[in-house]
Amino acid sequence: MATPSNHTQTADETIHGRGLRMTDQRRAVYDVIMGERDHPTAVEVFTRVRSKVPTISLATVYNCLDTLTGCGLVKTVAHERESARYCPNLEEHAHFFCEACKAVTDLPLRSRKKPEDVWEFPGEFAIASHEVSFSGTCPKCSAKPAKSNKR
Amino acid sequence: MATPSNHTQTADETIHGRGLRMTDQRRAVYDVIMGERDHPTAVEVFTRVRSKVPTISLATVYNCLDTLTGCGLVKTVAHERESARYCPNLEEHAHFFCEACKAVTDLPLRSRKKPEDVWEFPGEFAIASHEVSFSGTCPKCSAKPAKSNKR
DNA sequence: ATCTAAATAGGAATAATTCTTGATAAGGAC
DNA sequence: GTCCTTATCAAGAATTATTCCTATTTAGAT
Known part of the structure; x- marks a missing residue:
């Protein structure tokens, strides 16, 4: 032991x-x-x-x-055509990719929500998996005075 | 004219x-x-x-x-690490990738639904875009007697 | 201790995409 | 219409991420 x-x-x-x-x-x-x-x-x-x-x-x-x-x-x-990344979080979740600092944040599923409720499936689709990624600016980078990124 | x-x-x-x-x-x-x-x-x-x-x-x-x-x-x-595909549909929508026939189907957003309602954002994230893809079996392939794919 | 199949290191190979460069062409100034 | 500037193109080289190949090593079973 x-x-x-x-x-x-x-x-x-x-x-x-x-x-x-x-x-x-x-x-x-x-x-x-x-x-x-x-x-x-x-x-x-x-x-x-x-x-x-x-x-x-x-x-x-x-x-x-x-x-x-x-x-x-x-x-x-997977995000766009970038290198694959690896994640230890086995819970169902989406990812947020910050375009400024490149950080990836896990976004947990809200309770009682399902991705299938948001999009319309025209027929009997058998869903085996799904991948959801958001891009934009994370809280840390939004707070900063613009970060000399562009330019 | x-x-x-x-x-x-x-x-x-x-x-x-x-x-x-x-x-x-x-x-x-x-x-x-x-x-x-x-x-x-x-x-x-x-x-x-x-x-x-x-x-x-x-x-x-x-x-x-x-x-x-x-x-x-x-x-x-973009879907996993495969070649990029191109789509003329400019409406907000997700994609379904059939693992059997490789077809890609557009999934329109249900009215009054937003992807942000399904996942929890821990802070003030500024969402610039999102990409959502489902994989599985499409109606056509589900109907067929299994299609000699695997094997 | 020996044997066998799994796993590894290292490098070659592949696939998708981007970059580089010289040639071509289009639109505007004259 | 001709000249000039800049955008665009074709072709192939280069790049990047990942997979494949193969000889060698290793773990676990016998």
């Missing part, structure tokens, strides 16, 4: 449940994503993981991210 | 309004997108436009698409 870390335990179980192994690389990638909840890109994950596992390759980071998302431990966030 | 075509006129005006020219290439690209409302990719547009302007290059198609979206005549549709 020697100080078991709470979430890693469950992740181990999930991975083993799929007949896969929790390797150092996978754990390090998972810990990076759980650690800073700032939606890093694969390259950002790579950079951070290197401090723990200096020999890891970018390809392995991509592999680990695939495995983790395949197991449902991490979610991929 | 000799038989003015309805939408092209407005597009011309919009483009001229920005100090740009309505060239053969731009018109051809615009007409392709307005013609078949099936959300083609840049390469698909390129292929179709070639029948009208056989010397056009893919780079020019990309340039024209940029110009048209910049003028607000066409909208870009």
Whole structure:
């Protein structure tokens, strides 16, 4: 029982449940994503993981991210044509992308609301998933005196 | 006044309004997108436009698409990490991507509904735009006896 | 300790898009 | 109409993110 870390335990179980192994690389990638909840890109994950596992390759980071998302431990966030980002929040939520500071904020679903209530489906569509992203200016950047961004 | 075509006129005006020219290439690209409302990719547009302007290059198609979206005549549709698609529907709407037949369907906003009502914004976010995409199976594909897709 | 399949590192390959550059063309000044 | 300026174009090179390939390593089972 020697100080078991709470979430890693469950992740181990999930991975083993799929007949896969929790390797150092996978754990390090998972810990990076759980650690800073700032939606890093694969390259950002790579950079951070290197401090723990200096020999890891970018390809392995991509592999680990695939495995983790395949197991449902991490979610991929796509926004326009930018690099994919990774998110540890498994609750249903949307994302806000600040055009000024590039920060990504999670937007939880309001209680009792469903995305299907807002758009009209012309027929019997079977919804498997959805992705919602807002862009604009976040509170922090709105407050600032315009931030020398444009120009 | 000799038989003015309805939408092209407005597009011309919009483009001229920005100090740009309505060239053969731009018109051809615009007409392709307005013609078949099936959300083609840049390469698909390129292929179709070639029948009208056989010397056009893919780079020019990309340039024209940029110009048209910049003028607000066409909208870009991003879905996961796939090629961008282009859409002539300027009304606020979401998209449904059928995983079986790859068709993209426009989903109009229900009246008096707003996407902001569904997700919670933790602070004063200034929303400039949003993109919403659903994936799953469209009515046509749901009806079929499973379609030999997987496998 | 040995064996087998999974996983990794590293680099090559791919796909979509953007950039660069010299040539072409359109609209306005004269 | 001719000249000039600037926008636009075509073609291919370059870039970026991601995936693929393969020999080597490793974990877990026997």
